[in-house]
Amino acid sequence: MSTNKSWKIIWIIGASSGIGAALVQKFIQETTDTDTAKIIISARSVDSLREIAAGSPRVTSIPYDVTDPKAVDDALAQIEAEHGLPDLVVYCAGFYKPMPVAEFSRDTIAKHIAVNYQGAVNCLEPLLDKMCKRGSGEIAITASVAGYRGLPKAGAYGPTKAALINLCETLREELSGTGVVMRVINPGFVKTRLTEQNDFEMPYLQTPEQAADFIYTGLRKNDDFEIAFPPPFVRQLKIGRILPYRWYFKMIERVMQK
Numbered sequence: 001m002s003t004n005k006s007w008k009i010i011w012i013i014g015a016s017s018g019i020g021a022a023l024v025q026k027f028i029q030e031t032t033d034t035d036t037a038k039i040i041i042s043a044r045s046v047d048s049l050r051e052i053a054a055g056s057p058r059v060t061s062i063p064y065d066v067t068d069p070k071a072v073d074d075a076l077a078q079i080e081a082e083h084g085l086p087d088l089v090v091y092c093a094g095f096y097k098p099m100p101v102a103e104f105s106r107d108t109i110a111k112h113i114a115v116n117y118q119g120a121v122n123c124l125e126p127l128l129d130k131m132c133k134r135g136s137g138e139i140a141i142t143a144s145v146a147g148y149r150g151l152p153k154a155g156a157y158g159p160t161k162a163a164l165i166n167l168c169e170t171l172r173e174e175l176s177g178t179g180v181v182m183r184v185i186n187p188g189f190v191k192t193r194l195t196e197q198n199d200f201e202m203p204y205l206q207t208p209e210q211a212a213d214f215i216y217t218g219l220r221k222n223d224d225f226e227i228a229f230p231p232p233f234v235r236q237l238k239i240g241r242i243l244p245y246r247w248y249f250k251m252i253e254r255v256m257q258k
């Protein structure tokens with residue numbers, strides 16, 4: 001793909017499995033030494049990261065837990081010292097557990113907030129400060145189409161993704177003119193260990209490799225705010241997003257009865 005984007009240091013957070021791990025493979029395949037010096041991968045699973053890093057000399061693993069702000073600062077300090085401040089950061093870390101109303105739980109909700117929302121915020125604080133001072137950088141946060149509107153059993157997950165979309169919208173606007181580009185990635189259903197827990201037929205289910213293709217192409221192609229896929233599913237959900245409540249709830253009821 002022809003593009004004049006050149007990322008020398010890419011940091012993929014949540015890279016030990018699923019979409020993040022597939023994205024690492026995509027970057028290894030599609031970029032060369034001349035346009036990408038280093039790919040840093042992070043998550044908690046030391047062994048999985050080490051295995052992925054063993055696949056390419058350009059990949060370095062820096063494990064840490066996104067819920068620990070000090071660990072985030074230490075990881076970024078190590079990256080800066082060894083490679084420099086990243087040019088592109090993709091946040092793929094995430095947690096999901098279906099939560100039917102009968103299992104409504106403070107703990108389940110707190111866990112989602114800690115990884116999905118606060119985890120992203122923990123990374124954003126130092127990155128925004130340093131990238132703004134440098135006057136360049138690109139940050140893409142993985143939210144979800146589940147953040148567009150309320151969905152059954154997604155009472156713990158969906159609100160964290162809606163909050164991420166809202167935060168990214170706010171930052172996109174505020175960062176305009178600073179050289180720092182804020183983007184959001186909204187995948188539909190992707191076959192990973194997260195969605196393995198779903199007990200319904202997932203429409204337009206993608207493989208992690210298909211998801212990585214969409215994300216890579218979206219990142220490379222331009223600086224558009226949102227990278228959302230697969231297109232036919234996203235189109236339907238975006239229509240659902242603008243429906244009045246009465247029609248929206250009817251539509252969801254019908255879909256859930258299928």
Ligand SMILES: NC(=O)c1ccc[n+]([C@@H]2O[C@H](COP(=O)([O-])OP(=O)(O)OC[C@H]3O[C@@H](n4cnc5c(N)ncnc54)[C@H](OP(=O)(O)O)[C@@H]3O)[C@@H](O)[C@H]2O)c1
Pocket residue numbers: 013014015016017018019020042043044045046048064065066067091092093094095096115119142143144145186187188189190191192193194195
């Ligand atoms: N699968 C889907 O259908 C779908 C749809 C829309 C959006 N998404 C989003 O896409 C992202 C990737 O999800 P996935 O489906 O690929 O699931 P996944 O395979 O479970 O990947 C989640 C990644 O997050 C990392 N992670 C979780 N907690 C962490 C923590 N406390 N600190 C650091 N890393 C942590 C995991 O690594 P460790 O366990 O090693 O820490 C793993 O690398 C998530 O944000 C998810 O919400 C997924």
